[in-house]
Amino acid sequence: MPGDGASQSDALAAAPAGTAFVRARGVRKAYRTGEREVAALRGADLEIAEPGFYGIMGASGSGKSTLLYLLAGLDRADAGEIEVGGARIDRMSEDELTLHRRRRIGVVFQQYNLLPTLTALENVMLPGILDGMARGPLEARARELLGTLGLAERATHRPEAMSGGEQQRVAIARALLFGPPVLFADEPTGALDSANSERMWRMLDELARERRMVVLMVTHEPAAAAHCRHVFVIRDGVVAGGFETKGMHASDLVVRASGLGGPAR
Ligand SMILES: Nc1ncnc2c1ncn2[C@@H]1O[C@H](COP(=O)(O)OP(=O)(O)O)[C@@H](O)[C@H]1O
Numbered sequence: 001m002p003g004d005g006a007s008q009s010d011a012l013a014a015a016p017a018g019t020a021f022v023r024a025r026g027v028r029k030a031y032r033t034g035e036r037e038v039a040a041l042r043g044a045d046l047e048i049a050e051p052g053f054y055g056i057m058g059a060s061g062s063g064k065s066t067l068l069y070l071l072a073g074l075d076r077a078d079a080g081e082i083e084v085g086g087a088r089i090d091r092m093s094e095d096e097l098t099l100h101r102r103r104r105i106g107v108v109f110q111q112y113n114l115l116p117t118l119t120a121l122e123n124v125m126l127p128g129i130l131d132g133m134a135r136g137p138l139e140a141r142a143r144e145l146l147g148t149l150g151l152a153e154r155a156t157h158r159p160e161a162m163s164g165g166e167q168q169r170v171a172i173a174r175a176l177l178f179g180p181p182v183l184f185a186d187e188p189t190g191a192l193d194s195a196n197s198e199r200m201w202r203m204l205d206e207l208a209r210e211r212r213m214v215v216l217m218v219t220h221e222p223a224a225a226a227h228c229r230h231v232f233v234i235r236d237g238v239v240a241g242g243f244e245t246k247g248m249h250a251s252d253l254v255v256r257a258s259g260l261g262g263p264a265r
């Protein structure tokens with residue numbers, strides 16, 4: 001953490017800083033349902049060594065969500081190395097992984113996963129409460145994040161009293177509580193209309209730039225990928241390639257991605 005007075009007095013500054021870095025090497029994952037086995041990942045490789053907003057595209061069922069889950073430490077790979085935020089998560093114990101997930105990474109999904117009985121502020125504070133943080137600095141940090149995401153006026157609202165876009169921004173504020181160097185998002189705008197989706201993509205790009213984070217987003221929307229600096233394409237459980245998206249129109253992006261991803265199934 002930078003050593004200014006404000007952050008030294010902040011109890012949350014004690015959380016490990018980590019680095020904006022993501023690497024997968026030879027990652028494999030199969031799901032067994034009864035007699036059947038589905039190989040979701042067959043040796044996926046990916047490396048991100050610079051902060052920024054990155055995308056993962058690919059046909060439905062190609063393994064995008066599985067890769068994101070494994071990178072986020074929500075499930076274990078069958079084989080392969082995974083390094084996230086400066087730590088080898090494939091070598092961690094369950095307890096280490098739990099702390100890593102809480103403090104060093106953020107995750108958001110299509111569903112906002114907010115607790116319906118808690119206010120926006122309480123939802124954002126929840127990971128800090130679970131981590132035993134002192135209430136004062138925790139609340140200050142949560143309010144600051146809600147403000148950053150344009151939700152200062154919504155602090156005391158419960159999820160049901162907020163729009164989908166607002167709820168997703170609360171979920172992002174919660175994911176940013178510990179100032180993680182890496183944020184994972186799986187189709188975060190899947191339930192939002194196009195105006196709110198655009199706003200969300202611009203916001204994720206800004207967060208990545210201003211906080212020097214890696215933001216890695218699974219998406220099937222070319223308009224979303226156009227906001228990313230680089231897009232990885234998954235095909236049949238491997239990362240088939242990637243390309244820079246700078247200056248690319250959404251329509252060119254579709255052509256480029258489908259060239260790497262094969263026909264949609
Ligand atoms: N929990 C699960 N149990 C069984 N099969 C699964 C499970 N999750 C994913 N799969 C299968 O693994 C493959 C990859 O799925 P997924 O990673 O969700 O793809 P994507 O996100 O690209 O649509 C698909 O064939 C899917 O049916």
Ligand SMILES: [Mg+2]
Nearest residue numbers: 064065066218
């Ligand atoms: Mg998916």
